[in-house]
Amino acid sequence: MSTLEVVRVNKTYSGTPILKDVSLTVEDGTVSCLLGPSGSGKSTLLRVMNGLVNANSGYVRLGSDVIGNRLVERRGVTELVPLGSREQSRQRRKIGMVFQQFNLFPHMTVAQNLDLGAHYAGIGSRRERSDSIDRLLDLIGLPDKRDAYPGELSGGQQQRVAIARALMVEPEVMLFDEPTSALDPELVSGVLKIIKTLSEQGMTLVIVTHEMRFARDVADQVVFLADGSVCETGTPAEFFTKPKTERARAFLDVELHTASAHQDTQ
């Protein structure tokens, strides 16, 4: 079971609150879309979720794991004890992450890029990893790009490879931070299609996106973040047709207006 639970997380940078008492639950096998204006703390929240950034208070649970910590009973009291770096990276493997920038190694082929992390993580034999690479290249629709270099691929294809790379270590949850924001418009749908396939396969996903139509289509839950706080949580139907707060209404006005302006120019 891989229900992901964020519990009263606070994060400050140089004394400035960035995340304020953020709580949310992403049920096992569901998709949550994290929406909000630029600077609202979406990327920071994803980084706290996978342990790249430590919260000042609060915690993140994945199933029975507390990210970055282990639970220790002392005199009947349960305490959080920070994990060592090796245990942390083992734990972090359960949570894959895909960023706006693909960050593939340019001097390595697609297959080598895919193999690297899994090899270091000690996952499978060389043969098993090679089979996984074949399977994942099929999944992302690039079976013939095994020996291509990233520079020979479009941005959309590179992002699909980055998704496959994250999947190589068989994470329980995948986090996407604006996975299509760096792409030319015609390359967006290929990436979104793969994310949708993962959701249909029952993977637990958290997606930060400005693709409102996609969010509405794929999300079980929408979480709207503003100024570091969860402002609204609901089903896509609730959020997109009857937002409860003025902040969300204003946000949707801008996002939906931008989307239609975008379509008009095409």
Ligand SMILES: Nc1ncnc2c1ncn2[C@@H]1O[C@H](COP(=O)(O)OP(=O)(O)O)[C@@H](O)[C@H]1O
């Ligand atoms: N490493 C950092 N150091 C200092 N401030 C940061 C850091 N990362 C993010 N911030 C600040 O935190 C706020 C939220 O940033 P971010 O999580 O990237 O928002 P979003 O992804 O919603 O645009 C911004 O004001 C940003 O400048």
Ligand SMILES: [Mg+2]
């Ligand atoms: Mg961001």
